[in-house]
Amino acid sequence: MSLPYRRRLAELVAGRGRICVGVDPHENLVRAWGYDFDADGVERVARTLVDVLGPEVPVFKPQAAFFECHGPAGMAALGRVLGDIAQAGALSLLDVKRGDIGSTMSAYARAYLSDDAVLAADAITVSPYLGFGSLAPAIELAHQTGRGIYVLCRTSNPEGAGLQSAREESGRSVAQAVVDAARETNEASGQDAVGLVIGATLETLDLDLDGFAGSILAPGIGSQGGSVAQLGRLFGRAAEHVLPSASRQVMKAGPDANALRTALDMLKGVPTGA
Numbered sequence: 001m002s003l004p005y006r007r008r009l010a011e012l013v014a015g016r017g018r019i020c021v022g023v024d025p026h027e028n029l030v031r032a033w034g035y036d037f038d039a040d041g042v043e044r045v046a047r048t049l050v051d052v053l054g055p056e057v058p059v060f061k062p063q064a065a066f067f068e069c070h071g072p073a074g075m076a077a078l079g080r081v082l083g084d085i086a087q088a089g090a091l092s093l094l095d096v097k098r099g100d101i102g103s104t105m106s107a108y109a110r111a112y113l114s115d116d117a118v119l120a121a122d123a124i125t126v127s128p129y130l131g132f133g134s135l136a137p138a139i140e141l142a143h144q145t146g147r148g149i150y151v152l153c154r155t156s157n158p159e160g161a162g163l164q165s166a167r168e169e170s171g172r173s174v175a176q177a178v179v180d181a182a183r184e185t186n187e188a189s190g191q192d193a194v195g196l197v198i199g200a201t202l203e204t205l206d207l208d209l210d211g212f213a214g215s216i217l218a219p220g221i222g223s224q225g226g227s228v229a230q231l232g233r234l235f236g237r238a239a240e241h242v243l244p245s246a247s248r249q250v251m252k253a254g255p256d257a258n259a260l261r262t263a264l265d266m267l268k269g270v271p272t273g274a
């Protein structure tokens with residue numbers, strides 16, 4: 001087993017800064033970079049991005065959807081992108097948002113979190129809305145292989161609030177139940193392999209994150225209106241665990257390498273909140 005994900009992340013963030021760059025080759029972006037929107041175009045954009053920014057970025061988050069929509073050729077391209085990320089010494093957080101009954105979840109876990117997986121990543125995004133307990137096979141494999149999972153908690157999109165802020169009979173919100181289950185899992189394992197996804201677009205934090213020591217992915221920077229400068233105010237003491245994530249905000253600067261580096265520099269410098 002390699003070092004636990006949380007520890008590898010902390011070491012990389014200490015050296016490269018606290019930022020996650022999303023690899024989301026949208027059709028309009030791929031065309032603006034001068035390519036057709038096919039498996040080849042998506043691969044060129046993604047691999048150029050990783051090639052240019054690789055040494056300065058601790059975590060890349062490829063969005064699987066943009067590769068999956070090109071079928072087997074797109075999936076093969078995704079495999080090469082994951083390989084490039086590893087070559088650059090960065091971590092790959094594959095955004096697949098998987099979630100299913102436990103027996104099926106174990107196959108998804110095997111697809112991304114086992115050492116011999118074709119699409120092995122350092123971490124994946126998962127959905128807890130079939131019940132946090134249904135994620136157990138992914139959590140178990142992540143612990144075994146030193147990988148991580150990020151559990152959707154309070155997402156950046158406006159449609160998420162109704163479901164995620166709904167209350168249990170006890171009065172606790174559904175999203176808070178996710179936080180509590182993640183915290184308990186981390187405390188029991190001592191690995192902090194379970195992270196949370198909490199959107200940078202939230203007006204206020206309607207969650208108690210005290211004692212949560214896993215990584216908190218905060219997508220929604222830039223194109224969705226969130227800003228790195230606001231994260232200290234939004235997350236307070238938990239800000240030290242926050243990994244802000246931006247995709248289009250960086251990628252739209254390409255394909256010029258200097259422009260990509262400038263866009264990345266503008267995103268770095270997250271307040272610690274400590």
Ligand SMILES: O=C(O)c1cc(=O)[nH]c(=O)n1[C@@H]1O[C@H](COP(=O)(O)O)[C@@H](O)[C@H]1O
Binds near residue numbers: 063157221224249
């Ligand atoms: O899990 C995610 O990464 C995610 C969660 C969330 O709450 N909101 C969210 O936007 N995302 C993903 O983060 C990326 C956002 O892209 P940009 O808006 O271009 O930075 C997309 O790949 C989304 O699927």
